[in-house]
Amino acid sequence: MRKLFLIIFIMAWLSPDVFSKDTINILTTTEDLKSIAEAIGGDKVKVDSLGRGYQDPHFIQAKPSFMIKTKNADLFIRVGLELEIGYEDLIIDGSRNPKIRIGTPGHLDASEGVGLLEVPTTTKVDRSMGDIHPMGNPHYWLDPENAKIIAYNIAKRLSELSPSDEAYFQENLKAFNRKIEEKMVEWQKKMEPFKGRKVAIYHRSWPYFADRFGLKVACELEPKPGIPPSPGHLKEVIDIMRRDKVGLILMEVFYDEKPARFVAEQTGAKVIIVPNSVGGTDEAKDYFSLIDTIIGKIAEGFEN
Numbered sequence: 001m002r003k004l005f006l007i008i009f010i011m012a013w014l015s016p017d018v019f020s021k022d023t024i025n026i027l028t029t030t031e032d033l034k035s036i037a038e039a040i041g042g043d044k045v046k047v048d049s050l051g052r053g054y055q056d057p058h059f060i061q062a063k064p065s066f067m068i069k070t071k072n073a074d075l076f077i078r079v080g081l082e083l084e085i086g087y088e089d090l091i092i093d094g095s096r097n098p099k100i101r102i103g104t105p106g107h108l109d110a111s112e113g114v115g116l117l118e119v120p121t122t123t124k125v126d127r128s129m130g131d132i133h134p135m136g137n138p139h140y141w142l143d144p145e146n147a148k149i150i151a152y153n154i155a156k157r158l159s160e161l162s163p164s165d166e167a168y169f170q171e172n173l174k175a176f177n178r179k180i181e182e183k184m185v186e187w188q189k190k191m192e193p194f195k196g197r198k199v200a201i202y203h204r205s206w207p208y209f210a211d212r213f214g215l216k217v218a219c220e221l222e223p224k225p226g227i228p229p230s231p232g233h234l235k236e237v238i239d240i241m242r243r244d245k246v247g248l249i250l251m252e253v254f255y256d257e258k259p260a261r262f263v264a265e266q267t268g269a270k271v272i273i274v275p276n277s278v279g280g281t282d283e284a285k286d287y288f289s290l291i292d293t294i295i296g297k298i299a300e301g302f303e304n
């Protein structure tokens with residue numbers, strides 16, 4: 001008996017991958033990535049997110065608690081396209097955790113393989129002018145078809161980090177994709193009556209969503225991504241909205257409502273405040289309820 005124990009002990013020690021049941025600590029930058037990572041990783045992972053869905057993902061501030069979370073991570077997942085430019089290097093360097101350095105298996109850019117929108121055609125991008133989408137539009141998670149790509153990237157990387165669990169991650173990936181496909185039928189049906197309708201948006205969070213569900217973005221309240229509305233720009237917005245009969249202003253949860261309320265007053269449009277990330281409102285608990293919430297609010301806005 002003792003001999004058997006000894007053999008098992010030695011085997012476990014020699015091949016940690018087969019015997020260790022250690023969970024993989026995943027740290028994501030957004031709650032959307034967290035939700036998808038949880039769906040794929042199941043009980044093999046523990047996931048935490050640095051940003052919260054009710055915060056502007058472009059302006060997350062690094063906090064000392066980030067360093068501690070980063071220190072213990074086995075896998076760091078970002079949205080990419082410079083969404084995390086304000087804090088990523090700082091916390092990865094500060095954590096002194098070599099496992100999650102950019103370019104290592106412990107660092108994943110979830111945008112790999114996503115068909116990007118609004119990629120600048122000129123190489124001259126002036127960040128000092130406040131352009132916070134210099135690599136293209138980073139809000140790709142709002143198209144459920146892109147959620148499948150994110151899920152695929154996560155499943156692939158988790159399988160590399162823990163090859164013995166590959167079948168488990170692949171099963172979860174299949175289940176996730178199946179659920180997206182089922183929900184997609186329901187979501188498209190709900191959006192069907194509003195296909196081709198024009199909306200105004202505050203920030204360019206919505207082009208991927210709009211493309212998928214057939215809405216047209218007529219104008220933005222921000223003159224450029226990251227630049228707050230100016231009176232001159234709002235005048236242009238009002239003109240466009242009157243001309244194109246735009247009845248809805250889609251706005252994220254974390255911006256000042258005043259400009260949108262002003263434009264609404266001038267045009268008779270309605271302001272719809274929608275979460276653009278999981279955790280943006282209480283209803284948006286995971287990826288599926290996020291899209292449910294957005295579509296529910298838009299449909300309600302158009303109907304009433």
Ligand SMILES: [Zn+2]
Nearest residue numbers: 058204205225
């Ligand atoms: Zn943005």
